[in-house]
Amino acid sequence: MKPKITIGGCLLILATAYSLAQESRIVLDQWWSPGQDEVLPREKAYPNSQGMLGVINDDAPVVTDGHAFFEAIGSNGRACVTCHQPADGMSLSVATIQERWQVTAGNDPLFAAVDGSNCPHLPQDDAASHSLLLEKGLFRIPLPWPGKDSHGKLITPEFTIEVVRDPTGCNTHPEYGLQSANPTVSVYRRPRPVANMKYIASTGGFFNIKTGMPLDKDPESGRSVGMNIMSDARAATLRVQARDAARTHLERKEELSEQQLQQIVDFEMQVFMAQSFQTQAGSLSDNGATGGPLSLLEGRRGLGDDFQTPVFGYFDVWRDASAAAAETPAQQEFRESVVRGNDIYMGRSFWISDAVHINSIGLGNPIKRTCATCHNMANTGMDLAPGYVDLGTTNMPTANNMPDLPLFKLTCNDKAPPHPFLGRVIYTHDPGRALISGLCTDIGAITMQQLRGLSARAPYFANGSADSLREIVDFYDRRFNIGYSQQEKQDLVNFLSVL
Amino acid sequence: MKTLQKFTIQVLCLTVLLAVGKGAFAAEHEELVLPDNTNGQPISFVSCPAIQDTSTVPCWFADHGDTRYFLGIQQDIGAAFHPPQLKHRVLVEGRILDGYRLCGAPVIHPVTISVLPEMDLQCNEMVPAIPGIEPPPHERGAGPSNDGLEPRERAAPQPLPEPPFEAREFVLSFTFDSAVMRGTVTRIISQAFQYARQIDASAIEITAYRASSLLTGGQELIEQAHIAESRAEKLHTIFLEAGFDEDLFSVSASPGYLRGNGIADHLLRKAVIRVIP
Numbered sequence A: 001m002k003p004k005i006t007i008g009g010c011l012l013i014l015a016t017a018y019s020l021a022q023e024s025r026i027v028l029d030q031w032w033s034p035g036q037d038e039v040l041p042r043e044k045a046y047p048n049s050q051g052m053l054g055v056i057n058d059d060a061p062v063v064t065d066g067h068a069f070f071e072a073i074g075s076n077g078r079a080c081v082t083c084h085q086p087a088d089g090m091s092l093s094v095a096t097i098q099e100r101w102q103v104t105a106g107n108d109p110l111f112a113a114v115d116g117s118n119c120p121h122l123p124q125d126d127a128a129s130h131s132l133l134l135e136k137g138l139f140r141i142p143l144p145w146p147g148k149d150s151h152g153k154l155i156t157p158e159f160t161i162e163v164v165r166d167p168t169g170c171n172t173h174p175e176y177g178l179q180s181a182n183p184t185v186s187v188y189r190r191p192r193p194v195a196n197m198k199y200i201a202s203t204g205g206f207f208n209i210k211t212g213m214p215l216d217k218d219p220e221s222g223r224s225v226g227m228n229i230m231s232d233a234r235a236a237t238l239r240v241q242a243r244d245a246a247r248t249h250l251e252r253k254e255e256l257s258e259q260q261l262q263q264i265v266d267f268e269m270q271v272f273m274a275q276s277f278q279t280q281a282g283s284l285s286d287n288g289a290t291g292g293p294l295s296l297l298e299g300r301r302g303l304g305d306d307f308q309t310p311v312f313g314y315f316d317v318w319r320d321a322s323a324a325a326a327e328t329p330a331q332q333e334f335r336e337s338v339v340r341g342n343d344i345y346m347g348r349s350f351w352i353s354d355a356v357h358i359n360s361i362g363l364g365n366p367i368k369r370t371c372a373t374c375h376n377m378a379n380t381g382m383d384l385a386p387g388y389v390d391l392g393t394t395n396m397p398t399a400n401n402m403p404d405l406p407l408f409k410l411t412c413n414d415k416a417p418p419h420p421f422l423g424r425v426i427y428t429h430d431p432g433r434a435l436i437s438g439l440c441t442d443i444g445a446i447t448m449q450q451l452r453g454l455s456a457r458a459p460y461f462a463n464g465s466a467d468s469l470r471e472i473v474d475f476y477d478r479r480f481n482i483g484y485s486q487q488e489k490q491d492l493v494n495f496l497s498v499l
Numbered sequence B: 001m002k003t004l005q006k007f008t009i010q011v012l013c014l015t016v017l018l019a020v021g022k023g024a025f026a027a028e029h030e031e032l033v034l035p036d037n038t039n040g041q042p043i044s045f046v047s048c049p050a051i052q053d054t055s056t057v058p059c060w061f062a063d064h065g066d067t068r069y070f071l072g073i074q075q076d077i078g079a080a081f082h083p084p085q086l087k088h089r090v091l092v093e094g095r096i097l098d099g100y101r102l103c104g105a106p107v108i109h110p111v112t113i114s115v116l117p118e119m120d121l122q123c124n125e126m127v128p129a130i131p132g133i134e135p136p137p138h139e140r141g142a143g144p145s146n147d148g149l150e151p152r153e154r155a156a157p158q159p160l161p162e163p164p165f166e167a168r169e170f171v172l173s174f175t176f177d178s179a180v181m182r183g184t185v186t187r188i189i190s191q192a193f194q195y196a197r198q199i200d201a202s203a204i205e206i207t208a209y210r211a212s213s214l215l216t217g218g219q220e221l222i223e224q225a226h227i228a229e230s231r232a233e234k235l236h237t238i239f240l241e242a243g244f245d246e247d248l249f250s251v252s253a254s255p256g257y258l259r260g261n262g263i264a265d266h267l268l269r270k271a272v273i274r275v276i277p
Helices: A008-023 A094-104 A127-136 A238-248 A258-270 A329-347 A469-479 A486-497 B002-022 B183-198 B227-241
Strands: A043-048 A051-057 A139-144 A159-165 A184-189 A271-278 A350-352 A367-369 A407-412 A425-428 B041-047 B049-052 B059-064 B067-073 B090-102 B105-115 B125-127 B168-173 B203-208 B212-214 B220-222 B249-253 B270-276
Touching (some): A043 A271, A238 A258, A258 A271, A329 A486, A469 A486, B041 B059, B059 B090, B067 B090, B067 B105, B168 B183, B183 B227, B183 B270, B203 B227, B227 B249
Parallel strands (some): B203 B249
Antiparallel strands (some): A043 A051, A051 A271, A139 A184, A350 A367, B041 B090, B059 B067, B090 B105, B168 B270, B203 B270, B212 B220
């Protein structure tokens, strides 16, 4: 029998810690250093700007001494936990990154030249050389060009790539750039949360309903996979991802051992996180509400864009003011706002347009649907089908202004089916899935992220272009011309903040 | 809640009206079933599509001459009708269904829609909702589905084939200038997988074609030269990914193109999988 969850019981203590944290932005004890060798408890809550994030290790407390996820098993002093911090929803917030810079004078392995700086050739003791990480939480992802498919076969791209703007200097650098001896495209992305993987690292059927082609396969078992793990779906499984991350982010020279791989994957499959306490709403799992990480342990996997089993049905009890037992009018008001936010997410329709792999797959362009149409995966808000979509966060003209990011011009050849809504010449900060598939259709397609623990891990979108939850809502409002009222926007922000 | 009530009343009214008029329509929330219309006047044309809002899901149209035709409504991805895409012209192929008006317009049914790959920014017409213009009965509105925990209907398993086995053909249809395998195509491919495994096929022949479509105005629209090859290659890849041995396959793209005559030309844009015992 598993021990009883006591997150609710810890809230008073944690609320005090939270108050202290608010007084000083530096929360040193939340940082988990490689080789810290402490036990990560079965359950723990971490303060953040909105309240508390709950983290549960479903198997047992994790002995991190000698654990491959927590030890610096590469050559640069980093561990997996460096960029997947429990306090930050198993991702890494820009606030944490800035604190580490201050505390270590930029000497934390987090800022390793390989990808923790804008480019390895820059002077590494200068904060400006790490500006994308320090300001937007972005790591450099160097990808070989052309890339290889899931079988390791060199792809034949449907497009050419030109570097239009190179503020980091990396894409035009003779050693690291597109014209180097090992042609490489450097894009800059946020680390994705490594938690709740029970839902995300799923296996699939045979066909990818969005492309009509077979899903990628687990190279070891041969089983089809859900293709939702990474921003560009380049790793079929957590094992593949771990090997790749060890070689690149950790600069490990040799392959991970079987035991290390298993340890990493086992840990990732049993760690759950979600916001558990919100300063205005209070506990997110009291009086019948089922927010927080506990409900994720036994949650249902599958589609949630239906009335009976909604994506996030945790706060329905708050509809009834008497049952919700709010302690103050302000608490009641916030809880009602969360319920409205959930209803907007599920039921407020708008015109979804020009989003490749949504509007191009047989549903029509535009479609009149809701947030939950695309963010349909129960308990995470990802896409149950492979979730790489060109939402417009990286492609011109819809991407937010990001002058510090590189800008590429991609030109599709005449035989290729063009990008459905941008044509044959596309300007982009990050070609996304297209760097892996070589397909024009995939240019700018980025795998959507889970919506859990958002309050712990700003900024948002794969390129960090939304600094706050409000900026996410504003982006969608602008992108799809939704016309949200101020109240609707605030309701959505409040709803997202408690996930 | 008010919206739901309004929707229910509207759908109910429409259902009653249609049932009185035609006497053969599905119940509320069930999809409208139109007659086969095998003798309707054939029509094929290329034009910009238009979308019109309603109180629930939008209606899709395309213009030919002075007439705006109803093509279909927004549905789920598994539906047979795949709506057009704004920013693209569409090739519309079908038959005019006499005596019907849906979303206020005459109907083409059955209809095949091909979204032409190249963009056309002039195709951008969105019509606001107009009182009285509502879609025919449909299963899913603009919000979440009603599926929930209800188990989805599964097709009854096909009986296992018994020897002596025979060669069987599986024919796949494509939209114009496209090699994309949508759900209707992948379902047939899955049937071919199943049969090939059941009979332990000794050979699998894949032959892909391209074709032309004869438009009502007399113009012949011809698919790109490489498209048959692309269809064949993709199918070959799919079978290999499914675990079939490379040695089983004979893969070809038919030279030239099949010439359409303006009647069911969409059936010429095809690939044939022949599974041999």
